[in-house]
Amino acid sequence: MTEQVLRFVDGAAYEQNMGIWSRLAGEVFLDWLAPPLGLRWIDIGCGNGAFTELLIARCAPAEVQGIDPSEGQLDYARRRPGLHTAKLLQGDAMAIPFADGRFDAAVMALVLVFVPDPRKGIEEMVRVLGRGGIAATYMWDMLGGGFPLDPILAEMRAIGLSPTRPPRMEASQIEMLRQLWTDAGLEKVETREIAVQRTFANFDEFWSVNLKAPSIGPAVAAMSAPDLDKLREGVRARVPTDSSGRITRTARANAVRGHLPK
Template identity: 70%
Template sequence: MAEQQIRFDDGASYEQMMGIWSRSAGEIFLDWLAPPLGLRWIDIGCGNGAFTELLVERCSPAEVQGIDPSEEQLAFARTRPASRLAKFRQGDAMALPFADSSFDAAVMALVLVFVPDPAKGVSEMVRAVVPGGAVVTYMWDMAGGRSPLDPIHSEIQAMGIVPTRPPRMDASRMEALRDLWIGAGLEDVQTREITVNRTFANFDDFWTTNLKSPALRPTVATMTSGDVEMLISRVRARLPADADGRITYSARAHAIMGRRPK
């Protein structure tokens, strides 16, 4: 699979393509974490603020700092109601612009496989939280073929075409996440799987929505019109519509939490 940098620079398109998935998984993730109210959070790779919004809505945080490399995504995040509390700034997951022990909890939501050095990203999360602070993430099971885009990516690959994938897909495996958390010296490490469904009005809705992904659009753009038609036919057969023409399928995420030693 072709691994390269994938840039998410369109907050509105990301919201349509991934925001709904992110919110569905994020709700379950927060139910599982059950964090106390009033914490100071850092949301690393906050993107357009989809998960940040959940933190503000559900966790009554004392503070939320959202960090992302894309100023375009951050601009969208600043239009959300969460911006009444959350602050958004450009930054690097491997070099967080905050002092040691600045937060009670650090989270990456659907981000870790895009970090060039996941271990460095986790070590920065640990550094940023207080002793006893929470370090948490959830990531689509890309290595296991259960991400929201996998129904399309799998058919592209079956056609002998190499799809564009994130640079560190292996970090989506549960075993890899556990190794990263244990390797970072975190304690009380726990994991769980999160499975969520999404329904599209019809196949055209499914196709046009997913084609907004910068992980998919460049690959499809290089295909011949004949190959694109074949891909559409294969994906349509893979995801049959119900009696009303709707397309429903599931995706799976791996979640992990741990605490910085006191």
């Protein structure tokens, strides 16, 4: 498969496709994290604000700053009613535009595999944390069959297409996450798996929602009608329906947390 850059520029499309999944996993993630109220947070790779909004609703933060490289995503996030207290700006996970020790908690939601150098990204998370601060992430298990888009991507490969995938999928593995956090000097490092389910009314909804993903939509748009029909029917065979025609999919994410020593 080719390793090309995936660009997330459409916040509304992301919301329908991955934003819902992100919040499903984010609810479990925050239950597990159980952070104190009133912390100063940075959401690195905040995207269209799906997780950021959940964070504000659940954790009563004293402050939330969000950074993301995509102005298109940030524009959508800034229009979310639940984010009126957050400050969102364009920024790079490997060069976070804040001073050392600025935050009490740093988080990445479904981001790490897109960071060109995950180790550098974690170093930056740690740099902007104060003593005793918490660093945490959750990421779909990209190599273990946990990604929500796997049925479509698998069928694309089966018919000879090469869908674009994130450049650092190994950073989604639970042992790699534990190693990254330990190597960054964090302590009390813990990991867990998060499994969530989402139900689609029928195959047409499942298909149309997932075509909004940048790893799928552009490739499908370039296909001939016969090839598109072949792909669609192949995917249909991979996603069984219940007696009402509904499709329920399970996705799995790996999560890690750790604290900067006091």
